[in-house]
Amino acid sequence: MRVSEDMADLSVPESWSDFIEGSVYPDNAVPWRHDPAYTTILEHLGLRDSIGSHVASALQQAIGLVQAMAQVNVLDVVRGHRPAVGLSLGFGSNAQEPYDLLKTFELDCVHAYEWIGGHLIEAAKAFEGLRADDPRLTTRIRLHHGTVSDLSALNTSSICLIYTANMFNREIPMSEDTFERSMQEIVRVLAPRGCLISRGSAGVLEQSLARYLHVLLENPLVSVLQKES
Ligand SMILES: C[S@@+](CC[C@H](N)C(=O)[O-])C[C@H]1O[C@@H](n2cnc3c(N)ncnc32)[C@H](O)[C@@H]1O
Incomplete structure (x- = not known):
């Protein structure tokens, strides 16, 4: 990890920084600082509160619903990929999201993106606390300080x-631009037969991705889409 020199208190990398891939920027010097949504989210703490608790049970629910409704076993889909690499987008203050994704699907690695640096550092510190029990965790959870509209890593x-x-x-x-670029990036990085699980979307994500992905499940609680093989 490279920590910007402007972040005086972080100039000596600590062991939790091993979980971070790439740079952590000061809030006012992030490459996406001109995205108006970023400024709004920084100003209004409530917009980034964690509201998606119980991630493991929600993932189990998604697996069960897709099996019942679409006769697709998402666990088998994931097991068919080696290495099995997951991606968590916008985890905010809920570090449980990348962690439960890793554990529930027995993934080899999870990349996790969040554009608020403070959340990224909180998550890295939380994972550092688990390192004694799982020394390889730093290779299995990779945190990125980035916007979901640029997954070029x-x-x-x-x-x-x-x-x-x-x-x-x-x-x-x-912004419209961030949303559209995010859709393109999701479709680009997803492997054939790969799935996307979405919770708490107003349907606009599903509507847009349905142009490229097959909808396995769509309901107000959770949606699951799959890329064609
Ligand atoms: C309401 S919070 C949800 C957090 C978590 N996923 C949950 O359900 O508890 C939305 C999160 O998305 C992040 N976010 C919004 N737009 C983003 C973008 N373009 N790139 C990266 N993260 C973004 C925000 O910083 C915030 O942490």
Whole structure:
């Protein structure tokens, strides 16, 4: 991890920084600082509160519903990919999102994106606390300080499972440009047969991705979409 020199208190990397891939920027010097939604979210703490608790049970519910409604076993889909790499988008203050994704689907690795640096550092510190029990955790959870509209650190077709919650909805500001670029990036990084699990979306994410992905499940609680093989 490279920590910006402007962040005096972080100039000596601490062991939790091993979980972070790439740079952590000061709030006012992030490459996406001109995105108006970023400024709004920074100003209004409530817009980034964690509201998607109980991630593991929600993932289990999604697996069961997709099996029942679409006769697709998402666990088998993931097991068919090696290495099985997941992606968590906009986890906010809920570090449980990338962690439960890793554990529930027995993934080899999860990349997790969040554009508020403070949340990224909180998550890295939380994972540092688990390192004694799982020394390889730093290779299995990779945190990125980035906007979900630029996933260029990830290779095309490299991700078999994406999880996102309470980000692509009308309450969380997002510019048209960021939204469109995010859709393109999701489709690009998703591997053939790979799935996306979405919670707390107002339907706009599903509507847009249905142009590229097959909808396995769509209901107010959770949606699951899959890329064609
Ligand atoms: C309401 S919070 C939801 C947090 C968590 N997913 C949950 O359900 O509890 C929305 C999160 O999305 C993040 N976010 C919004 N737009 C983003 C973007 N373009 N890139 C990265 N993160 C973004 C915000 O910073 C915030 O942490």
